Amino acid sequence: ETTATEIIETGSPQYVPYLSEVKDLPSLERHLVKEGFMSHIRIPLMVKGEAIGVLSIGAKRPAAFTPDDLSLLEKIASQIGIAMENSRLLTDLDELFIGTVRALSSSIDAKSRWTAGHSERVTQYALKIAKEMGMDDMALGELELAGLLHDIGKIGTYEAILDKPGKLTEEELKLIQQHPSRGAEILSPIKQLQDIIPCVKYHHEFYNGTGYPEGLKGEAIPIYARILAVADSVDAMGADRPYRKGKPMEDIIAELKRCAGTQFDPNVVEGFLKTVGDGQ
Ligand SMILES: [Fe+2]
Structure with missing residues (x-):
């Protein structure tokens, strides 16, 4: 036997x-x-x-x-x-892919000490919001990639601008504001990333149409981009900058509520508030 x-x-x-x-x-x-x-x-x-x-x-x-x-x-x-x-082999390939995306993402954040870990944290906030809004695993996977790569267009932005204490000049602001479109261009040759390119491109659009690069409004902004906008702002407001300290969570919440419907999609703000146990 x-x-x-x-x-x-x-x-x-x-x-x-x-x-x-x-x-x-x-x-x-x-x-x-x-x-x-x-x-x-x-x-x-x-x-x-x-x-x-x-x-x-x-x-x-x-x-x-x-x-x-x-x-x-x-x-x-x-x-x-x-x-x-x-x-x-597929699992290996998936791991290689997400590992490469992570490495790329943290190399952009590492350009400035003020943004170290930013994309990873934005991704985590975005995933929590999306789960709260009932999105499925496939959507979460795409959102994860979009979150990690949302600022990839900053790769060509001078560190001196990213690190500048105090207000930016109009010209510097223009350069910074090119990063969503640049990010979309950088990712455009990658077939597997076509679906997330719009999220990268439109993560600085405002719900009321006054954002950039195109001034898209409301539902015309892809939902992942609307989620990233909230997640991005939560992390940015909470982080220290050369010219100011990070805000505490209660101030961030107040700011999100104030800007719901203007800068942010109110549903996404509501989703975020639920993730921090604030149902208002
Ligand atoms: Fe950005």
């Missing part, structure tokens, strides 16, 4: 025509016999020459399998092995 471990070790299939005749069955098999199984075939699932699991097929008849069955099951096992390997 071979155990599943042995099948993995030897890499060869095993056919037991009469389970009841095998002495010292391992406990799993004893259980199967109790359930009425009388014979079984077990085939290793091979990935790149290595057994990573066992496909076990049982029958409630003795000697139920023919050599043809064995060869068919071997083919199925090989398909399963390929599918498992593909799924592992």
